[in-house]
Amino acid sequence: MITPFRSPRLRSVNRTVLLGLTGAGLFLASLDAYVVVTALLPMLKSVNIAVNRPEQATPIITGFLLGYLAIMPLAGGLSDRFGRLRLFAACLVLFAFGSFLTATAPSLAQLVTGRVLQGAGGGALVPAVLALAADLYPTGDRSPVLGAVSALQEIGSVLGPLWGGLITASAFGWTWIFWINIPAAALLLWALWPEVRAGGEERRPANLDWFGALLATAGLSLLTLALYAATPEESPVGEGIIWQLPLALLCFVLFVWHERRTPHPLINVRRFRDSSFTGSALTNAIAGAGLMVALVYIPVLANAVFSMNASSAALLLFRLMLGIPVGALLGGFLAQRLRSYRLVAALGLVLAATGFLLLSGWNEGSLTPHLLGSPLTVADAELLLTGFGLGLEIAPVSAALLDAVGDTERGAGASFLIVMRLVGMLVGFSLVAGFSLWEFHRVTAHLIPPLPGLNPNFATQYAIYVLKVKQAIFDEYHLIFRATAIALFVGALLAGLTLRPLPRPRWR
Amino acid sequence: MHAGVSPSRGLAAGLAIIISVSSCGAPTPDAATLLKQSSQRMLGLSGFHFQMQISGFTGTDEPVQSAQGDAHPPALHARVNLKEGAILLEVEVIFATGDIYLKSFTGGWQKLTPDEVAQFFDARTLFDPQVGLFAAMRDTTAAARGNAEKVNGHETYPIAGQVSAGRMHQLLTLIRDQGSYQATYWIESQGSDLWRARLTGNLFDAAKPATITFDFSNHDHPVSVTPPPLG
Structure with missing residues (x-):
């Protein structure tokens, strides 16, 4: 929970500069949140992993999310105890070290370790910068500043895949996505160092729920392992699911038990009795899963079957990402205007689900037809619609959850929103990755490739084989997008049934 | 009267002899003997795990980048990374009872004809007792032993x-057959296990160097390779 407190020294320095520098660090980290989605294949190649073993890319994505989730709930309390700027500096160093490990990785293990550390460093920056902003600005002026910090993070996330794609396709190559973080982080630290060293920030003892955080992280790690299909030709989930899943559930049960008893819980679990709180939390997770599917699978589809390079794939995804901020702005406005969270949230999720259904009809010629003679293609419109829908639900779902927790727990509620979105991303992506690859292997189990040798018909047979493989890849993607659409329809239903209407304005 | 040797003095002398003999130890065999012993040892194992990595210039015709798997020479089961244009593809290979089987990007196992085998990677030769890596160890000339080194935590020469x-x-038909190449073998000082072998030279081009490195582990861990079900 973010609790502002007075810090005379911080107030005496130029707060715009201070917030600008820490905001730049947050932007740097948020760029890297989804940056790998357009660089996955070259990253795998550089650690000698073949393109037909994409399951090995899963931990590169889930590792970052896990690192982020592990540290984020504690970061607010840590910034209370050690100071916002000290925590910021430490996390920026951790983020830069994770970037170094990722850029120099000779093996998948180091690549994943680097991403976990990047996630942990980057995850803690969000509450640290938000809390710093709350310290620097008084109550009346705080709201637009907090909004600007959150927007900075969202913009970074949206631009990340494009940034990654452009660097990967350039002569520099994918490692420069991460190399560039090191001088940038060093420059920020250098600029902030006098303030960090002066230690003028107010600090106070904070009750950190280490045990709760440990249980939650252990549960999520075990769940991720249980869902990770390391050999998708044999199983859509992990080999150890039989013991990992029950153990994960036990960790979650213990977490709830502990949170009910501890005086300073990470999350007030009693709130789950409120259907509006639970509904908005679950809806948020489902929307996170939908966003993650789009983020990962659109660039890979562009690369695998439309033969696009990393920058073209990033530009294709960017059409969807553009729709998100537009939808987000309109969602807030509409919810206020119509005085209904449930209607706007459900509408957004239905639009996103419809977008995914349209994407599930893509084939080799889907990127060319133009929309009613306009410069936009039909595919552009479908991607924009999907992103727009995913954006539209953000404001009403977030507002419904924050209304449900009330003024006193608003900070914790805001963190919980991010946590639930990331949990949705983590679980949704893990499930989709395993089941889709398992389905691909099932469909192609008897599709034996022709071999050159003395085969006089090799060229023809090979061309037919390539066509069949492409069709199987399309079928796999159709399944992924349809499953995502169904999940989003369920989310729409959930939002429609559970979210409470807006509270009446107090002046009435 | 002749004074006898006291028991304590005898014991001390005996101990001194034992300690001095054991500290000298058996002389380390010469390089050629070590190579022969290690070759014999590796061919006699009931199985081991191996990793093969090709680096440097491999040309356009050499698709193999790396391989790893388990072997009971000459039989083996390996996952092989092949270079296909700008991408890497993984295939599975089994060599058992004199035949080679392949599992590619899609589909099940298929049995390869010798002609098909020659197209990409002849796994039959890799650990063949007559022409494979361990046979090449015996035929290494001008062998010289270097100072002890640790490889994967094991003391080796x-x-x-x-x-x-x-x-x-x-060993690999795409390797040029002119001149000679540098070979280094890391052999455990106790027991003659081979832990690493490195072959270096202008292997695939007259002017450009390349290196093939083999790493071995799980020595004598039983490996049984049988023909897979087809289709």
Whole structure:
């Protein structure tokens, strides 16, 4: 929970500069949140992993999310105890070290370790910068500043895949996505160092729920392992699911038990009795899963079957990402205007689900037809619609959850929103990755490739084989997008049934 | 009267002799003997795990980048990374009872004809007792032992020597068969297990160098390779 407190020294320095520098660090980290989605294949190649073993890319994505989730709930309390700027500096160093490990990785293990550390460093920056902003600005002026910090993070996330794609396709190559973080982080630290060293920030003892955080992280790690299909030709989930899943559930049960008893819980679990709180939390997770599917699978589809390079794939995804901020702005406005969270949230999720259904009809010629003679293609419109829908639900779902927790727990509620979105991303992506690859292997189990040798018909047979493989890849993607659409329809239903209407304005 | 040797003095002398003999130890065999012993040892194992990595210039015709798997020479089961244009593809290979089986990007196992095998990677030769890597160890010339080195936590002697290009060509047919190449073997000082072998030279081009590195582990861990079900 973010609790502002007075810090005379911080107030005496130029707060715009201070917030600008820490905001730049947050932007740097948020760029890297989804940056790998357009660089996955070259990253795998550089650690000698073949393109037909994409399951090995899963931990590169889930590792970052896990690192982020592990540290984020504690970061607010840590910034209370050690100071916002000290925590910021430490996390920026951790983020830069994770970037170094990722850029120099000779093996998948180091690549994943680097991403976990990047996630942990980057995850803690969000509450640290938000809390710093709350310290620097008084109550009346705080709201637009907090909004600007959150927007900075969202913009970074949206631009990340494009940034990654452009660097990967350039002569520099994918490692420069991460190399560039090191001088940038060093420059920020250098600029902030006098303030960090002066230690003028107010600090106070904070009750950190280490045990709760440990249980939650252990549960999520075990769940991720249980869902990770390391050999998708044999199983859509992990080999150890039989013991990992029950153990994960036990960790979650213990977490709830502990949170009910501890005086300073990470999350007030009693709130789950409120259907509006639970509904908005679950809806948020489902929307996170939908966003993650789009983020990962659109660039890979562009690369695998439309033969696009990393920058073209990033530009294709960017059409969807553009729709998100537009939808987000309109969602807030509409919810206020119509005085209904449930209607706007459900509408957004239905639009996103419809977008995914349209994407599930893509084939080799889907990127060319133009929309009613306009410069936009039909595919552009479908991607924009999907992103727009995913954006539209953000404001009403977030507002419904924050209304449900009330003024006193608003900070914790805001963190919980991010946590639930990331949990949705983590679980949704893990499930989709395993089941889709398992389905691909099932469909192609008897599709034996022709071999050159003395085969006089090799060229023809090979061309037919390539066509069949492409069709199987399309079928796999159709399944992924349809499953995502169904999940989003369920989310729409959930939002429609559970979210409470807006509270009446107090002046009435 | 002749004074007898006291029991305590006898015991001390005996201990001193035992300690001095054991500290000298058996003399370390020469490089050629170590190579022969290690070759014999590796061919006699009931199984081991291996990793093969090709680096440097491999040309356009050499698709193999790396391989890893388990072997009970000459039988083996490996996952092989092949270079296909700008991408890497993984295939699975089994060599059992004299035949080679392949599992590719899609589909099940298929049995390859010798002609098809020659197209990409002849796994039959890799650990063949007559022409494979362990046979090449025996035929290494000008072998010299270096100072002890640790490889994967094991005390080894590096033995460096020369292998004729013709011999290497038998190992991988795309290797040029002119001149000779540098070979280094890391052999455990106790027991003759081979932990690493490195072959270096202008393997795939007259002017550009390349290196093939083999790493071994799980020595004598039983490996049984049988023909897979087809289709």
